[in-house]
Amino acid sequence: VDTLQWIVLAVSSAIALVGIVAVAWRELGTPVDAFPGGRSRLTLEVLFPVAGLVALIVWLWIG
């Protein structure tokens, strides 16, 4: 792995993680109780993409 690949890995990981944390932060604040059939707890669904992305990035750093 060359230097440019490490730099791109660091920068792109940071962009993606900052983005997904912002997404999750805002989504968890979304009121859904008012919608018929809507769930009041979104935690698992919101954390699904966060966990997937973190796992992928960790794998890329280790690999």
Next chain:
Amino acid sequence: VSAPEIRITDHQARPASLGALVKAYIELTKPRIIELLLITTVPAMVVAAGRWPSTWLVVATLIGGTLSAGGANAINNVVDRDIDRVMRRTRGRPLPTQRIQPRPALAFGTVLGVAGFVWLWATTNLLAAALSTSGLLFYVVVYTLILKRSTVQNIVVGGAAGAVPALVGWAAVTNGLSPAAWVMFAVIFFWTPPHFWALALRYEDDYAVAGVPMLPVVAGRARTLEQIELYTIVLVGVSLLLYPTGAVGWIYLVSALGLGMWLHQAARRLHRRPGESMRFFGFSNLYLAALFVMMAVDAAVL
């Protein structure tokens, strides 16, 4: 809108000819969505091989992918026929117009799904076949039956189904999955929410009437526009992750950066002009197609 308001003429209720019936069955598979799925399969195969793979393998994988995706879409049409009937965008589909009845449509979808598995297993390998079928099952069971009508995160989690064809393409060539294949999967996964929320902004009233909790219906336009912009940031980051895997080179890196900045600008523009959501929808289609084409070009050239 209630069901009786839909006008079903005799012509619509029963296809007049064999040609019309065949057309209705093709329509049931949602060919335009299949096109987009296949656009991601071929570049994944080229990147996996590092050059253009055997043309027969490409054709065989596309046939199998088309069968699986067509089956998934046909079954989705059956499950969603009640809401398709009340939405303007979907009320002309074969089931709401009664050109096809639910039972034969379900049988058709099941046959296509099984045929897709058998075909891919016979012509590529078991991993590609299993992945393709898992995409079908995820789309039907997890997205259509469980998530679509119950959570505002429906399209986020459900997006995994649409991302599977990239894995199928990779597996068809290598009989395995590498980190690069999972990055491609992630690109499509994180592209899906902003893409479909743009569509949901356009058809917000339809979704509300049908009782589908899409983000604009539940959280409002402002929150949706904000989420679209945030997801494009995630998408840009994820798209660049393919470079460090070593599967692609500088041609892809520069293209992904340029295309990502362009899409993010489009998202910011949409924030200022929410009425142009279908324009963003079109941009996001172009973005995904161009990104995957550049992957293939890079892999084939370098």
